[in-house]
Amino acid sequence: MDFRIQENCEGIDWLQVREYLKDAGMGYYEAHLHEKAFRSSYAVVFVFNAGKLAGFGRAISDGAYQAAIYDVVVLPEFRDRGLGRLIISHIIEKVESCNIILYASPGKEGFYSKLGFSAMKTGMARFLNPVKMKEKGMI
Numbered sequence: 001m002d003f004r005i006q007e008n009c010e011g012i013d014w015l016q017v018r019e020y021l022k023d024a025g026m027g028y029y030e031a032h033l034h035e036k037a038f039r040s041s042y043a044v045v046f047v048f049n050a051g052k053l054a055g056f057g058r059a060i061s062d063g064a065y066q067a068a069i070y071d072v073v074v075l076p077e078f079r080d081r082g083l084g085r086l087i088i089s090h091i092i093e094k095v096e097s098c099n100i101i102l103y104a105s106p107g108k109e110g111f112y113s114k115l116g117f118s119a120m121k122t123g124m125a126r127f128l129n130p131v132k133m134k135e136k137g138m139i
């Protein structure tokens, strides 16, 4: 299958981004906030198959030594074909001088371990909705 990688935000349908995040059980907001988040990110990756958005991810970073990955989704019909790995590897390339942190959705830790990530022993977070995050198994 032929995939096209896009590393900028041009022409992205932010309502679609919102739907993909929502359907994946991840945090989702109004479309304009997703646009703000992606446009404010240091690295963005969108993958298309025959013009259809197949997946995406982004990292915020100082561009020097620290980065954090967020909003990684592959549409179900395109999963298990290496697309998640492709998205993460493109992000890593963009922040290669950096330590990279992220929080995995419960059940996705194995995906990140395969890509070279290790579980943190002292990770701390101040979530806006700690009750919800506890329910989701994040804390």
Ligand SMILES: CC(C)(COP(=O)(O)OP(=O)(O)OC[C@H]1O[C@@H](n2cnc3c(N)ncnc32)[C@H](O)[C@@H]1OP(=O)(O)O)[C@@H](O)C(=O)NCCC(=O)NCCS
Pocket (backbone or CB within 6 Å): 024, 026, 072, 073, 074, 075, 078, 079, 080, 081, 082, 083, 084, 085, 086, 103, 104, 105, 107, 108, 109, 110, 111, 114
């Ligand atoms: C997590 C996700 C991005 C993986 O995308 P994908 O395209 O299916 O992943 P890949 O095919 O690139 O998988 C890469 C490797 O990770 C493994 N893997 C994928 N999901 C896994 C999981 N949940 N647990 C353990 N290993 C997993 C694959 O088997 C593959 O291993 P291999 O290289 O030995 O064959 C995708 O399942 C998804 O979008 N899920 C919903 C959203 C989500 O949870 N995103 C992550 C938020 S932190």
